[in-house]
Amino acid sequence: MGGLREITISRSNIHTILLTGRVLSNNDILMTRTDFQEWRQILTGPIEEEKQVYSISLRKELARRLETAGSRAAMTPEALLERALKHYLSREGPGDVVYLSAPADAMMKGIYKETATIGEVKLHGDFGLGTFNDLDGEMVLLDGVAYQIRTDGQTCMVADEVQTPFACATFFNPASVEKIDWELDNQEFMALLERIIPSENMFYGIRIDGTFTQLKMWSVPKQPDHRPITEVRPAMFTFCDVDGTLAGFYTPKFIKALSMPGFHFHFLTGDRRHGGHLKECTLRDARISVQFISRLELHLPSTFDFMTTDLV
DSSP states (O other): OOOOOOOOGGGGGGGHHHHSSSEETTTEOOOOOOHHHHHHHHOOOOOOOOOOOOOOOOOHHHHHHHHHHHHHHHHHHHHHHHHHHHHHHSOOTSSSSEEEEEEEEHHHHHHHOOOOHHHOOOOOOOOEEEEOGGOOOOOEEEEEEEEEOOOOSBBEEEETTTOOOOOEEOOOOOSSSEEOOOOOOOHHHHHHHHHSSSSSEEEEEEEEEEEEEEEEEEEOOOTTTTTGGGGGOOEEEEEEEEEEEEEEEEEEEGGGSSOOOOOEEEETTTTTSSSSEEEEEEEEEEEEEEEOOOOOEEOOOOOHHHSSOOOO
């Protein structure tokens, strides 16, 4: 058949054929109506990209939120997960954002009840600190597990349904690690931290794993709502010669209304059975991991107390 030659066309050109009857190639080959019908029979089936199949398990709360969001967007859960994953991977990095469940000033002014749950906080990080409704103890989020520290210094793991008036979290991804093998008192320890951070105008996530000669700590007993935090009397206690982890953040002073300014640490012993809010410490043989955080995500509660309280 004079003038005819065999060509190869990829499935990615199906829509071009079906819409225009033309394939744009090196020689701009035109197709007759008969050719067009034959191509439609040959090129059957949807255009599909090669995909890798994964099987994942989701917590009930996350699965419920996924179904609700999918219904609102008229998307399948699989499509919504793929979109969310693409967005997540396109960001600067998984650990460059710090999440605040509410401004700290609201809690400081006596709003001790909010509707944010520990499960929701975990959607934004695997590392963090905070408290629970009614100021019922200190909270530490370490390696994706949330712990409540009671006034006797003992801890327990916390269910995702438990609510918090304030939590600060990130996906911990340290950019630098410092190791020390000598003893530092509290003043020397704070001075070292100040030298490690390159600027006081950024957030930092800080994890310190090591051996502590002494830790002076506190935790807060459950409080009635709206009692001024200046009237709250924490329970004090001391640990000596223990291994464990300090988990915390540095917050720039110019945004002190959002989170506690300066260094803020909560502690867990190596067996995760005891802990507290750090007041001061002496440590030795420690590994200090620092994460640089360039973005802030703030959630503003919609509760009646928050909406009607003067936070200025």
